[in-house]
Each structure stands twice: as structure tokens, then as C-alpha cells.
Amino acid sequence: MINTKLNPKLFDEDMEMVSMREGFGEGLVMAGEENPQVVVLTADLEESTKVEAFAQKFPQRFVEVGVAEQNLAAVASGLAAVGKIPFMTSYAVFSPGRNWEQIRTTICYNNQSVKIIGSHAGLNVGADGATHQALEDVALMRVLPNMVVISPCDSLEAKKATLEIAKLKRPCYLRLLRDKTVVMTTKDTPFKIGQAEVFQEGQDVTVIACGQMVYQALLAARQLQESNISVRVINCSTIKPLDKKAILKAAEETGGIVTVEEHQAAGGLGSAVAEFLSGQYPIPVKIIGVEDKFGQSGEGAELLEKYGLTGKEIIKGILTVLRMKGKHFNG
Amino acid sequence: MSLSAQKIAELEAKATFIREDIITMLYQAGSGHSAGPLGMADIFTALYFHILRHNCKNPQWQDRDRLVLSNGHICPVLYATLAHAGYFPHHELLTLRKLGSRLQGHPHRGSLLGLETTSGPLGLGLSQSSGMALAGLRDEAKWRVVCLMSDAEQDCGNVWEAVLFAGKYKLHNLTALIDRNNIQIDGFTEDVMPLEPLKEKYEAFGWHVLEIDGHNFEAIIGSFEEAKAIFEKPTLIIAHTIPGKGVDFMENDFQWHGKPPDKEEARKALKELRSLQGKIQPGHHD
Numbered sequence A: 001m002i003n004t005k006l007n008p009k010l011f012d013e014d015m016e017m018v019s020m021r022e023g024f025g026e027g028l029v030m031a032g033e034e035n036p037q038v039v040v041l042t043a044d045l046e047e048s049t050k051v052e053a054f055a056q057k058f059p060q061r062f063v064e065v066g067v068a069e070q071n072l073a074a075v076a077s078g079l080a081a082v083g084k085i086p087f088m089t090s091y092a093v094f095s096p097g098r099n100w101e102q103i104r105t106t107i108c109y110n111n112q113s114v115k116i117i118g119s120h121a122g123l124n125v126g127a128d129g130a131t132h133q134a135l136e137d138v139a140l141m142r143v144l145p146n147m148v149v150i151s152p153c154d155s156l157e158a159k160k161a162t163l164e165i166a167k168l169k170r171p172c173y174l175r176l177l178r179d180k181t182v183v184m185t186t187k188d189t190p191f192k193i194g195q196a197e198v199f200q201e202g203q204d205v206t207v208i209a210c211g212q213m214v215y216q217a218l219l220a221a222r223q224l225q226e227s228n229i230s231v232r233v234i235n236c237s238t239i240k241p242l243d244k245k246a247i248l249k250a251a252e253e254t255g256g257i258v259t260v261e262e263h264q265a266a267g268g269l270g271s272a273v274a275e276f277l278s279g280q281y282p283i284p285v286k287i288i289g290v291e292d293k294f295g296q297s298g299e300g301a302e303l304l305e306k307y308g309l310t311g312k313e314i315i316k317g318i319l320t321v322l323r324m325k326g327k328h329f330n331g
Numbered sequence B: 001m002s003l004s005a006q007k008i009a010e011l012e013a014k015a016t017f018i019r020e021d022i023i024t025m026l027y028q029a030g031s032g033h034s035a036g037p038l039g040m041a042d043i044f045t046a047l048y049f050h051i052l053r054h055n056c057k058n059p060q061w062q063d064r065d066r067l068v069l070s071n072g073h074i075c076p077v078l079y080a081t082l083a084h085a086g087y088f089p090h091h092e093l094l095t096l097r098k099l100g101s102r103l104q105g106h107p108h109r110g111s112l113l114g115l116e117t118t119s120g121p122l123g124l125g126l127s128q129s130s131g132m133a134l135a136g137l138r139d140e141a142k143w144r145v146v147c148l149m150s151d152a153e154q155d156c157g158n159v160w161e162a163v164l165f166a167g168k169y170k171l172h173n174l175t176a177l178i179d180r181n182n183i184q185i186d187g188f189t190e191d192v193m194p195l196e197p198l199k200e201k202y203e204a205f206g207w208h209v210l211e212i213d214g215h216n217f218e219a220i221i222g223s224f225e226e227a228k229a230i231f232e233k234p235t236l237i238i239a240h241t242i243p244g245k246g247v248d249f250m251e252n253d254f255q256w257h258g259k260p261p262d263k264e265e266a267r268k269a270l271k272e273l274r275s276l277q278g279k280i281q282p283g284h285h286d
């Protein structure tokens, strides 16, 4: 059964498509209106990271550092040290890629309330190629103490997450994609940091996904209904802190887990889930992600296909897990 | 040094063909960067058809000069030049940015012979060039290293670590060149993050610095020859270029940093380039 708070046009042809960075940009202006301490920094990527509207509205609270992501992070830390709430934006490969140690020491170890916005993550950037496709950013951020890691599933969730992290007095990483993606949620869909949402109820197996992969998971679940396989789909947008309660419940009730993310299979959401379950409730977990490879140029959809991040692969993963569970099924 | 008028005319004609290819490739790809590649077409032409020691039949020739493109986003000009220089079939230029292509959206060393390194993320080329140059010096190799950078790249801290390093080790077999076109994504460089006085900065770090018109073949070739003659110091050439050079509606407009021409724009651009009959007039600017 599909969550009633989701977009009713979810599977329609004319499904609404909006980019996550768009949602972030809107949320940022609202966060700026709510709290005068919110400031924004960018590294020569004002338009593509969607901070233009904020910059126009609050020119005194906007900082351009040029192509200097290491300086970006450490300056943001300094701003936070004296009470500001800095949002620093760039592409995820550069921030938190290039400036990882600056983030580790000056932001996380200092526990400064800096918001790191990594846009253009995943294979979704397409034609720019592997240099620009961040597939390691979640792993990099997830291992840092104090850090909160959020990978929203759509533009609306990105907007809600932006407003929420502005209020949280901790370092946060928000992962965004460039291209338009399906708007799965509505303004009524709950969003709370640290809380995973069940987007579809199911009893045989659970798919835990984040980012635009949540949509692929819903498609896979829908297709398997025809074979009488009941798949639970969880949107796990907060990767850290992990919603252990929801995951444990899913493990107990469905006995098998598939995770999906637009990221290296190593180190991301799947690893987080497996790390937790292996010590608490060891059951089969199949991790779907990019298998230890760099991406390449191509169109977003082509690349997802090429690197195995589609509903089809999720179905394969589900069948594998069901087999591991020793359950009989048709198909 | 003097180049014959005929040689200059040949280089100018070649650069125009390369510019035409850049337009066609970008239009076909549907994404990519226009301004930088057009602005650097004359310098690439001079490098591959006069300055560098290289061999398209043997791209991994031990004694070749190493060309490191640090600002990888201008790779359409590198690819077009390599095709004209015989590194791969010309028609392959139309695969730029497509799935499975050797011509990745940003250059990938493992994809195409003739590329010395992977780039796109800014600010990393000068350090790699310095490593190559240091090894070359210590091995008393004859080959030289050329590092091409953009002006916005000078914002990156990593560049200045390399500037210090190359000064310390007196890497006189290293010639760096900055595409001084004054634009970056968020606007003009002097508004986004002022760089001037750039010449004096490099000089203070132990470099020999030249400033040239990056569309004047005699000046381009002359500056690389001067760099060869300088001992005890690495040389920086600040090449003043016009972003979008050769296509009137693209020139000097930072909006053209990161987008390709559409069909109509491509047609207009090609018409304009062809009407130059193989000649681009050297730019006049300050």
C-alpha cells in the first residue's frame, strides 16, 4: 500500500519534474527570512547551485570566495565560530571532495554549525563525465563524527531539509542532484531529520533507498506486485544519524533488505545499513550502487542503466534476497 | 625570431578550422564550454603545429614534450587540435561527451592517447607539471613541460603551492601559460576574486613572466622560445585572449563560459568563421 501523503500523480506520464537544487534555493531564501544569522558562501557557482535568489535578496549575507573550496570550508567555519549559520555551496566533487580535511578539522572537530551543500552529485551530471560525478561524497561525510548526512529524494524534500538543517546546531551535509527528478512527495509528506519514511508498505522484503533511487525502488515494488511479491519501500533520506528503529522494524518484519543509492556501493547508505544490521539483526542485505568504478560521459538515464541503477536491477536484487531468505515465489 | 608570412598564414588557417570544429562538436554534444576553447585556439595551434616536440604516430614517445591541460573544461580545443595533428580520426570529434566516447566531457588520461593527464577539477595541473619537470631536470632529459591554466584557476590554493614549489626548484624546463580572458562563471575575474597584479605575484615567487597577445602567432611562438632560453627560473606566459574569439556574439561574454551553441547559433558562428577565409585578425585589446 502506497503512502497516502505522496504525490497522487506519482506514476502518471505527466509526472512533475523539478531539480533538487531548485528546491534547495527556495528553502534557502525562506531560511534566510526566518533567521538573520543565515549566510551563504559559494565558490564561483552561484547560478548552478541556485543561491542567486538569496544573493539578490540578502547581498550583505552573501560571500563569493572564487574557485577556492578549501578556503570556502575554513572561512565558513570561522563565520560559524562567531555565531553565523553558513551554507556553503559547490559541486559535491569539490566540496566536500577537495576540502575534506578542512571540513574534518575546522567544521566537524570544532563542531561548527556549517551546512555543506554538495550539488551535481551522482551520475546525474551526465555529459561532464567522471571528474564531475561525485560517487564517494556520502562515504566521505558519513565517517566524520558530528556530521549529519542528508540525501533528499526530491525537490520538495530538499526544500524541507534546507529549512530543517538551518535550525540544527551541527555540521550538516546536504546532497543534491543537478537534473530534474520526479517529485514524489507533497507538502504533507513528513520530513524529520533522522527519520526514515515508509513510502510503500510491504511484508516480503524491504528496499531502503535515498535520492532519486527512491523512485526506481517504487517502480520496482509496483512491478513485483503483479507477481504477488510485497515490497516495502523506505525513503532513508537521513543517512546519518540512521533511523535504526525503522530499519530494525523492517528487518524483523520482512527478513531481507535491498539498499539502493546513486553512489559507490562501498561506503554509502548500504554500508550504513549493513553495519547496523550485522551487529543487531543479521539478515540478507543486498547493496546496490556503483561497483567500484568511475562514471563517464553520457546522458543521465543512459548512465543509470549502464551502471545498474534501475528498477530492473532492483528487482534482481530483491529476487536474490528472497532466494537467500529461502522463500518460495513465482517468477 | 621571425616567422615567414606564409607560415603565419598557415597557422591562422589551421586555427580557423579548429574553431569551426569546436563549434560543430559543441553543437553536436549539446553541452560543454564555448568561450575558453575558442579563445585558446591560436595558442593550441601554435603549440601543436610549431612549438611542441611530439609525434602523433607515437604518442608515448619518451622524448616528447609534455603538455598538461589544467583547465580541462576547454578540452574541445585540445581534442580538435589533436585530431588535426593526426592523433585520431577527425570524424571522432562528433562523439564528444557521448556514452562510450574517448572524448570525455573533461579529459581522461586513460581514454585517449595523447592526453598526459586527467583534468576538469581546476587547480591541479601546475603541481603535476612541476612533478614532471622536476623529474626531467634530475634525469637531464631534453623534453620540456608546458602547463596551460585558466585565470579563474589562480583562485585555487593548490596553484600557489605549485608556484612556490616550481620557484624553489628553479624548474626552467617548465613553461606555464595562463589564459587571461578575464572571465569565470560568476562574472569577471576582477569582480569575483581579484587577481591583479598577477605578473608581480609570480615574479615575487621566483618566476620569469611574459605578457603577450594570445592571438598573435609571432608573439605566442616568440614567448615559448624566450622561455626556453631562460635558465634558473620557470617561465609564466600571461596570454591575453578574447573568450569566444572569432565568433562575434560570443566574444567577451561570460555567459558563454559553459554553454554550447544551439542550431541557429552554430550556423551563425560557422558562417562568420568561414567568411574569415582562414584568417582571424590578431586581437586588439588591453
Ligand SMILES: Cc1ncc(C[n+]2csc(CCOP(=O)(O)OP(=O)(O)O)c2C)c(N)n1
Residues within 6 Å of the ligand: A043, A044, A045, A067, A068, A069, A094, A098, B035, B036, B037, B071, B073, B074, B120, B121, B122, B123, B150, B151, B152, B153, B181, B182, B183, B184, B185, B243, B257
Ligand atoms: C576545483 C573546481 N571548482 C569548481 C569548478 C567548476 N568550474 C568549472 S570552470 C570554472 C571557472 C571558469 O573560469 P575559467 O577557469 O577562467 O574558464 P573560462 O570560462 O575563462 O574558460 C569553475 C568554477 C571546477 N571545475 N573545479
Ligand SMILES: [Mg+2]
Residues within 6 Å of the ligand: B150, B151, B152, B179, B180, B181, B182, B183, B184
Ligand atoms: Mg577565464
